């Protein structure tokens with residue numbers, strides 16, 4: 001199958017232009033939300049496009065770039081959707097949130113303007129979760145310099161922990177979210193970020209809790225087998241949300257809480273806020289496209305994070321940033337085709353489920 005791949009972009013501003021152009025040819029309402037970051041002239045905007053009747057009973061939500069640099073695949077899928085524009089039931093609407101973390105997308109970072117991992121930012125900040133294992137790993141996760149010897153030494157130490165603790169405990173310690181180290185990896189922040197507040201606003205404006213059926217598909221990349229789009233539900237396995245998600249996606253779906261996913265249970269996911277506002281038939285799934293090995297991801301993130309908090313040469317910083325971008329966005333035809341095919345498949349399944357039964 002050959003698909004046009006011109007919905008993929010080389011950078012955030014191009015992705016935004018393509019999204020705006022694609023939305024102009026479709027009947028719907030566009031609203032743009034500007035994120036003003038001090039001392040930065042670059043225009044950072046989350047664009048939100050709504051198609052369908054305002055009062056439609058059912059809603060499909062498509063989100064891209066929760067993790068900035070992961071926006072390349074999600075943005076392309078959203079633009080592809082607008083190009084193809086499948087038939088949509090008259091009682092169903094579609095809400096497209098393009099570049100939820102525009103800063104991360106623009107700078108090829110996973111985190112936002114405050115080094116916050118947006119998908120760890122949805123916690124009660126009066127009592128943030130603790131992550132004692134992170135504290136233990138912190139001396140090895142935080143590099144002291146970028147010399148190959150130092151980087152390899154920390155990786156060796158971390159590998160020992162992985163062997164001692166097992167994959168799940170180790171990955172939870174590193175990537176499950178931490179709230180004590182603002183310059184560290186997978187930092188969840190100490191307040192609701194700009195994007196977090198925007199999501200709250202959109203949930204009210206688009207009357208999420210008043211709909212009959214809602215499906216949210218949040219498109220990510222970086223975990224799992226190369227090119228495969230894993231449908232991940234972080235609903236508690238016994239909840240009505242998990243039941244509805246299973247009805248929608250069946251055997252496609254995996255659950256970190258049940259240990260069936262390439263993702264581990266995490267603190268502060270954006271999912272949790274949506275879960276609280278869903279009708280009985282409401283679910284939030286992450287559509288996660290695999291790229292490369294997770295160890296490689298941790299090593300690149302460590303080095304990239306170092307570059308943002310220490311003086312390094314422009315060449316060094318650019319080189320690491322490029323590696324990070326390539327990790328989260330393998331810019332190859334096979335990978336891109338798999339992304340578009342799978343997104344179309346999941347969107348079709350969702351629209352069918354919202355329209356019938």
Ligand SMILES: [Zn+2]
Pocket residue numbers: 067070220221222
């Ligand atoms: Zn992600």
